[in-house]
Amino acid sequence: xxxxxxxxxxxxxxxxxxxxxxxxxxxxxxxxxxxxxxxxxxxxxxxxxxxxxxxxxxxxxxxxxxxxxxxxxxxxxxxxxxxxxxxxxxxxxxxxxxxxxxxxxxxxxxxxxxxxxxxxxxxxxxxxxxxxxxxxxxxxxxxxxxxxxxxxxxxxxxxxxxxxxxxxxxxxxxxxxxxxxxxxxxxxxxxxxxxxxxxxxxxxxxxxxxxxxxxxxxxxxxxxxxxxxxxxxxxxxxxxxxxxxxxxxxxxxxxxxxxxxxxxxxxxxxxxxxxx
Numbered sequence: 075x076x077x078x079x080x081x082x083x084x085x086x087x088x089x090x091x092x093x094x095x096x097x098x099x100x101x102x103x104x105x106x107x108x109x110x111x112x113x114x115x116x117x118x119x120x121x122x123x124x125x126x127x128x129x130x131x132x133x134x135x136x137x138x139x140x141x142x143x144x145x146x147x148x149x150x151x152x153x154x155x156x157x158x159x160x161x162x163x164x165x166x167x168x169x170x171x172x173x174x175x176x177x178x179x180x181x182x183x184x185x186x187x188x189x190x191x192x193x194x195x196x197x198x199x200x201x202x203x204x205x206x207x208x209x210x211x212x213x214x215x216x217x218x219x220x221x222x223x224x225x226x227x228x229x230x231x232x233x234x235x236x237x238x239x240x241x242x243x244x245x246x247x248x249x250x251x252x253x254x255x256x257x258x259x260x261x262x263x264x265x266x267x268x269x270x271x272x273x274x275x276x277x278x279x280x281x282x283x284x285x286x287x288x289x290x291x292x293x294x295x296x297x298x299x300x301x302x303x304x305x306x307x308x309x310x311x312x313x314x315x316x317x318x319x320x321x322x323x324x325x326x327x328x329x330x331x332x333x334x335x336x337x338x339x340x341x342x343x344x345x346x347x348x349x350x
Contacts, residue, residue, distance in 0.1 A: 085099065085100060085103065085222060086220055086221075086222065088117075088121065088124070088220065089121070089124040089126065090121070090126070091126050091127055091128045091129075091130060092128065094180060094181070094182060095121070095126070095132065095182060097180075098132060098179045098180060098182045098184065099117075099132055099184075099222075101162050101179065102115075102132070102134060102162075102179075102184055102186075103115055103222050103223055105158055105162070106134075106136050106223070107223045107225075109136070109138075109142075110142050111138040111139040111141060111142025111143070112136055112137065112138050112142070112223075112225070113137050113138070113139065113224070113225040113226060113228045113229060114136075114137035114221060114223060114224050114225065114228065114229035115134060115135075115136055115137070115221075115222045115223040116134070116135045116137065116215055116219045116220070116221055116222065116229075117132070117133065117134060117219060117220040117221075117222050118133040118134070118135055118214045118215065118218065118219045119131065119132075119133030119185070119214070120133075121133065122218060122219050122220045123218055123299075131176075131182075131183045131184065131185045132182065132183070132184045132185070133184075133185045133187075134184060134185070134186045134187070134222075135186075135187045135188070135189055135214075135215055135219075136186065136187070136188045136189070137189055137190075137191055137228070137229055137232075138188060138189070138190055139190065139228075140190045140192075143188060143189070143190035144190075146172075146173050146188055147171070147172035147173050152172075152173065152174075155174065159174075159177055159179070162179050163179060163180050164177050164178055164179030164180065164184075165177065165178060167183065170187070173188060174186060175187070189215070191228075191232045193208060193211060193212065193236075195208040195240075195244060195248065196208075197244065197247045197248065197251070199251075200250075200251040200252070200254040200255040200258070201255055203247075203248050203251035203252060203255065204251065204252055204255045204284075204285050204288060208248075209288065209291060209292065209297055209298055210297075210298050210299065210300060210301070212236045212240075212297050213297030213298050213299055214299060216232075216233045216236060216237065216297075217237075217297045218297075218299055236297075238295065239295040239296070239297070245292060245295070248292055249289065249292050249293060252285050252288050252289040252292065253289065253347070255285055256282055256285045256286060256289060256347055259278050259279075259281045259282035259285060260278075260282050260340050260343060260344060262275075262278040263275050263276075263278040263279045263282060263336055263337075263339075263340045264336070264337055264340055266278060267332075267333045267336040267337060268333060270333075272331040272332070272336065273331070275331075275336045276329075276331060276336065279325070279336060279339055279340060279343070282340070282343050283322060283325055283343060284301045284302060286322075286343060286346060286347050286350070287301050287305070287322070288301055289347065289350075290313065290315070290318065290350050291313070293350070294313055296312055296313060298312070299312075305319060305322065306319050309322070315350070318350060321346050321349075322346075324342070325339050325342060325343060325346075
């Protein structure tokens with residue numbers, strides 16, 4: 075059983091939108107560092123990259139051993155956490171399945187995730203490959219994060235499995251899967267446009283654009299942050315491909331929701347995947 079006691083913990087040097095963020099983050103780290111089975115607490119998102127502004131969330135991931143991870147959703151464990159959040163002047167604002175996903179503490183939202191570090195990329199179906207968020211998960215937890223608490227070597231051992239990038243056998247499978255799914259989305263863009271389903275066609279076009287970015291990251295052996303946010307930052311600072319950002323933006327620029335307009339942009343995207 076865990077009894078919460080507020081105390082001071084030493085955090086890495088971070089940039090905060092205001093001092094309340096530091097207070098809330100300190101409270102959360104104090105709590106979870108003593109929670110049964112926790113071996114790492116990792117800050118992700120905009121605050122980890124010194125990009126947070128007023129209104130930004132605090133993004134945390136809690137690494138637990140498998141036994142405690144499996145017990146997270148038990149009534150007793152959840153009730154205990156709810157009671158502690160109340161002591162911290164907070165409450166759960168949304169759930170991810172049976173466990174909390176977001177907490178509001180003194181007006182600041184903390185988005186929280188729990189993991190037992192069992193990251194299993196899908197490789198049998200091209201649609202699953204482009205939907206499983208494997209690369210973004212690894213990137214945010216191990217590359218673009220700040221470790222706030224570590225116990226033993228478990229977190230570092232997990233990190234070594236994926237750094238600097240995962241193995242070539244898996245990479246080849248996922249490259250082929252993204253190529254295949256990209257081709258399907260381009261076909262669907264044209265098929266829907268021919269039927270005057272312009273909004274649905276646009277949706278397929280944007281999916282193809284997202285898959286293009288995923289494909290480029292895998293080919294470059296770089297982990298992404300996100301495929302729809304922070305795109306300029308990633309193209310310039312991670313991929314070192316400023317032209318890619320301009321090319322991606324050109325797909326949306328001047329887009330006309332007509333058969334001709336959507337087909338033109340589909341053709342442009344096909345040229346981009348060949349180029350990159």
